[in-house]
Amino acid sequence: MALTVDKLMNDERFSGDNVLQFLLYLPFGILLLVVRLLLALVLWVASIILPNKSGVRQMLSTLACWTFGVYVKLKGTRDPRCSVMVANYVSCLDSLAASHVLGTISLRKWKVPPFFASTLGIRNAAQFVRKQHFAECPSKPVLLQPEGGPTNGKGLLKFTDWPCPLGNRVQPVAISVERMFTNVTVHGGDSRSSFPWADALWFLCTPVTVYSLRLLPPVERHDDDDAAMANNLSAAIAEALQIERTEFKWEELRPRGRAPPSRRAGGAGDVTTLARQVKEVLPAVPIHDILRDLAKTRSVDVTITNFLEGVTPYTPEDTTEPRPSTSKPRYVTPAPTGVFPKSAKERQLSFQERKAQMIAEAKKRYIEKNGLNLALNNC
Structure with a gap:
């Protein structure tokens, strides 16, 4: 049976019939939450005072995994010739799991504090241009998630083709996640603009969240266009996860009772x-x-x-300001400089200039008001 949109989302936090089990676990979960919040404070301080070195970043990544209770299992071998990796989208901490075991960086998806983004392996796209990044950090591939938003892992959204021009040899990564008691991602709102803090909070009080990252054979571009390349990557990941591919886009996923994004105010x-x-x-x-x-x-x-x-071509607009006329204007109002002249002589000259300008402006207004056909230079 074909998947529908509502089957790709989790609207409830608890999974299955585990509510009673979670209530029995709750006292320990609250204690674990307090301990991890203290660990998060240590992580915050360490990320500020420690230098930005590879060894330090790895230590902070490990500390972040402890803080959020993330355990990562890696399968397969990374192809060192691939500087771009493409994965499905399962949770808000996919970038942390991939950064911890693969050393990847991910493009920023939300507005988060800089130290938090760095710890999660997230970087602004504006912070690096692709050629410059790969010249300086050839060992740090970029992880891209063309689905645009997370699902519950039961199906694969339609891949956008914008990451495909970044590389002719791309390695797919199949991500799956398991957790007791609760669902990892709940679609309670639009997670594009703001970080899903509610999902992150449940990471802190859950015993462990297990990520499985499976590295698949690289997909090479031959004579394929971007859409065909995206389709090949999507097919490889769907086959590895044994899930169905859909034609749904992230914009079509919404909690029950909410209007489609195109109909919401402010869309x-x-x-x-x-x-x-x-x-x-x-x-x-x-x-x-x-x-x-x-x-x-x-x-x-x-x-x-x-x-x-140059991935998206365009014809540049002329942004140069219009050049001033070469003819000498009759009256030019001097722009105030905001600097008070120091000497009396300079102040006197400034006063004379302003006085002459005021007289000239008065003459001009008088001539225009009375319609006199006189040459101003002869007045």
Whole structure:
């Protein structure tokens, strides 16, 4: 039977008939939550005072896994020739699990504090241009999740094709997650703009959350276009997880009772706001090209990277200001400098200039008011 949209989401926190078991576990869970919050405080302080070295980052990644109760199992071998990895989207801590065992970095998906993003292996797309990043950090591949948002793992959303131009040889990663008592992700709102703190809180009080990352054979681009490349990656991950691929997009997933994103107030305004942010960074890019790319990526950082890398072509607009006329204007009001002259002589000259300007402006207004056909230079 084909999957429907509601079967790809978890609307309830508890899974199965484990509510009673969780209530018995609750006192220990509260104690574990307090301990992990103290550990999170240590993680925050350490991320601020320690230098940004590879060994330190690995230590912070391990500490973050302890804090959130994340245990990662890795299967398969990483291809060192692949600088781009593509995975399915299961939870808000996928980037932490991948960063811990693979050393990957992920593009920012939410507005989170810088230390928190760094600990989770998240980086703004604007912080690195692809060629520069891979020249400086060839051993740190980029992890991309073209689904756009998390599901409950029962099916695979339609992949967008925007990551495909980043590499001709891409390694797929199949991610699955297991946890007792509660579901890892609950679709209580739109997780695009804000970090799902409720999901993260349940990581803190749950005994352990087990991630399984399976590295699949690389997928190479031959004569395939971007859509065919995305389809091949999606097929490889779906086959490894033994789940069904769907044609649903992340925008179609919504909790019961909520209107579709296109009908919600502010839906078009959100895209317009994102377009203005891109326009501030790239003023030469036409707004219609920005809107077209944002319709696919829904991300300011990814859209900026697409234009910088030439992934999305555009015809630059003329952003130069109009050149002033070469003819000498008759009356020019001097712009105030905000600097008070130090000497009396300079102050006197400044006063004379302002006095002459005021007389000239008065003459001009008088002539225009009375319609006199006189040459101002002869007045």
